[in-house]
Amino acid sequence: ETGVTQSPTHLIKTRGQQVTLRCSSQSGHNTVSWYQQALGQGPQFIFQYYREEENGRGNFPPRFSGLQFPNYSSELNVNALELDDSALYLCASSLGTDEKLFFGSGTQLSVL
Amino acid sequence: AQSVTQPDIHITVSEGASLELRCNYSYGATPYLFWYVQSPGQGLQLLLKYFSGDTLVQGIKGFEAEFKRSQSSFNLRKPSVHWSDAAEYFCAVGARSNDYKLSFGAGTTVTVRA
Numbered sequence: 726e727t728g729v730t731q732s733p734t735h736l737i738k739t740r741g742q743q744v745t746l747r748c749s750s751q752s753g754h755n756t757v758s759w760y761q762q763a764l765g766q767g768p769q770f771i772f773q774y775y776r777e778e779e780n781g782r783g784n785f786p787p788r789f790s791g792l793q794f795p796n797y798s799s800e801l802n803v804n805a806l807e808l809d810d811s812a813l814y815l816c817a818s819s820l821g822t823d824e825k826l827f828f829g830s831g832t833q834l835s836v837l
Numbered sequence: 838a839q840s841v842t843q844p845d846i847h848i849t850v851s852e853g854a855s856l857e858l859r860c861n862y863s864y865g866a867t868p869y870l871f872w873y874v875q876s877p878g879q880g881l882q883l884l885l886k887y888f889s890g891d892t893l894v895q896g897i898k899g900f901e902a903e904f905k906r907s908q909s910s911f912n913l914r915k916p917s918v919h920w921s922d923a924a925e926y927f928c929a930v931g932a933r934s935n936d937y938k939l940s941f942g943a944g945t946t947v948t949v950r951a
Contacts, residue, residue, distance in 0.1 A: 729880070758938065767841075767927050767941030768881070781938050815880055826939070828873075828880035 728752055729818050729829035737835045738806050746801040746832045748816030756780070756821060757799040759791060762813040762831070774799055775821070803834075811836045839864040839930045843942035850918050851950050858913040858945050860928030870911040871929040871939065872902055881927065887911060898922070923949040 728751035738744050750757050756775045760768035770783035774793035788804040797818075803810055813833050817826040842861045850856050862868055869888050873881040885896025892904040902913045911928060925946050929939040 760939075760941075765943070767843075767929075767943045768939075770938045770940070773938060781935065783938070817881075825883065825886075826881075828882070830878065830880045 731829040748799045750818030754818035756819045760815040841942035849948040856915045860911045862930045873927045
């Protein structure tokens with residue numbers, strides 16, 4: 726059912742580098758939410774974009790930033806990578822602020 | 838602040854046996870509650886959700902959950918487990934007032950033995 730695609734699927738970076746993760750939302754969806762899932766933990770809300778504007782942010786530092794494009798695809802950027810940034814990053818799209826989220830399969834980021 | 842606790846980190850159940858996963862939430866107002874399932878290497882799939890009304894909700898794959906306000910619980914159940922139910926299960930809470938930005942529990946891993 727889900728049409729949310731994320732790229733890349735896996736990524737290895739070193740501490741201090743910068744990374745960009747991408748998400749294509751399901752057709753017709755104009756809201757994208759990003760979550761970080763550390764190993765053995767539940768997903769944690771990073772931020773949400775609605776019609777290209779940030780619509781709420783979780784407890785993450787400013788080096789986590791995002792963008793949503795006119796076609797509603799989205800990017801998550803992380804600067805100055807730290808070892809603790811190693812996690813699965815999940816993107817979810819929805820229609821407006823509807824409660825039904827469609828998740829992608831995630832990007833597994835490893836920071837060495 | 839909203840939060841979710843899943844007391845069981847790991848549950849092992851025999852195929853054909855019943856399954857119950859516990860979820861306790863903390864939220865000031867009426868919560869919107871969700872159960873998601875995650876198979877290895879996959880994203881999250883919504884099993885069911887509760888907003889209001891009947892406190893027993895039916896979901897996909899034969900799952901159901903019961904909302905108990907007095908116990909702040911939203912436990913997930915399945916009468917007869919199949920091997921394909923082996924996965925990680927997450928309970929989540931959200932609210933319309935914050936546009937359903939979900940808070941997830943730490944998850945329960947379910948192992949199904951033959």
